[in-house]
Amino acid sequence: MKHLTLLVPDAQTGPNTISCIVGAYHVFTEANNYYKKQDKEPVFEIELVGASAQSSFVNGLLTVMPQVDIGAIRHTDLIIVPAIAAAFRKLEGLNELLVEWISEQYKKGAELASMCTGAYLLASTGLLDKKSCSIHWNAATNFKNLFPKVNLKPEKLITDEQGIYTNGGGYSFLNLLIYLVEKYYDRQTAIYCSKVFQIDIDRQAQSDFVIFTGQKHHGDEVIIKAQEYIEKNFSEKISMERLSEKFRVGRRSFDRRFIKATGNTPVEYLQRVKIESAKKELETSRKTINEVMYEVGYADVKAFREVFRKVTGMSPLAYKNRYNKLHGVV
Structure with a gap:
């Protein structure tokens, strides 16, 4: 034994x-x-x-x-x-x-x-x-x-x-x-x-x-401001080049500091924020997948589904079916 x-x-x-x-x-x-x-x-x-x-x-x-x-x-x-x-x-x-x-x-x-x-x-x-x-x-x-x-x-x-x-x-x-x-x-x-x-x-x-809340206990004030900007404007088209210029940091240095502080690249962080917002809408509203997709700043269905699956391990529809009590209610 x-x-x-x-x-x-x-x-x-x-x-x-x-x-x-x-x-x-x-x-x-x-x-x-x-x-x-x-x-x-x-x-x-x-x-x-x-x-x-x-x-x-x-x-x-x-x-x-x-x-x-x-x-x-x-x-x-x-x-x-x-x-x-x-x-x-x-x-x-x-x-x-x-x-x-x-x-x-x-x-x-x-x-x-x-x-x-x-x-x-x-x-x-x-x-x-x-x-x-x-x-x-x-x-x-x-x-x-x-x-x-x-x-x-x-x-x-x-x-x-x-x-x-x-x-x-x-x-x-x-x-x-x-x-x-x-x-x-x-x-x-x-x-x-x-x-x-x-x-x-x-x-x-x-x-x-996973509930994505971002990592803001790293002490890099510039990156914290960049995170806050992304979280407030995620539904708009954000250029990371312009974002780094906004905070007067070179693009390479900006990416390096962002990864060190949050564990994500700026683009990955933007994706996570978008998908977290999409998850909340899918959980609580009667909106269609396309409506949610447009609200969080995606125009391409295939791209939205790929990123959503990458982050959650599920398709947007499967996620909605699992977590939304209103789904299917007339």
Whole structure:
């Protein structure tokens, strides 16, 4: 039987931390039970493992007492790192000890899986450098600044590279659990768990959940003014050459500063602003796709659809069908 470690952070926990731990325990326990019903040996021995006697959650409202101290675990096969507090800057408490232990276990052959902002702890090991990683879209900018060597892919729901798995945000950790069940058990068990827990199977992206607000905490006042100009005038035709001249910055320097500050080129930023406005219209109004397209400054249907799909992973019509309650109402 393999060993599954559900890591219990010592500090920097958030409300989703306990959800991840309980959810993982529940799903893998059910997968084991399903195997037993098929007269098969359970795949995992599941244990909650931590570096302290107990960890507090939700301002002390809830506590979790790990079953085993990390010092007693000599070998494990899969380590699941739950979400932590989103406002991560550096390791605190005994989490540093947990990170060192994760690194040691990976070298011994353990596979690693982080849920949502658990990627902060996983990235702190250095094991994610030059590897793909997903995280909640709202934490992407902070993560990029802290771990620039990681190949961040916030549009992905799940990444899988060299025995390291990561996933996007919120309760999408449930999709990662189903993915891992299929990896370690089989497809049929994954389908069974997806039905029991009512979790969509084979979901790949989180792009349509992203709410684009721009990144304005970078300190470059010129770029902030440029962002604000784009956000106020996005429906008009904006020349980036003229925009850079407006703020008295050379075009190359303007592009370089814009990318450094926001993570997007000026053209990409304009596209994101346009599409975010289009999404809101598609969610709340009875306007047609073409009406929305013209309102946000596109004249070519094909171009609008391509950019919309690039940003959200869906066509404008599919997006409207999913999110607009008024769609189809006479």
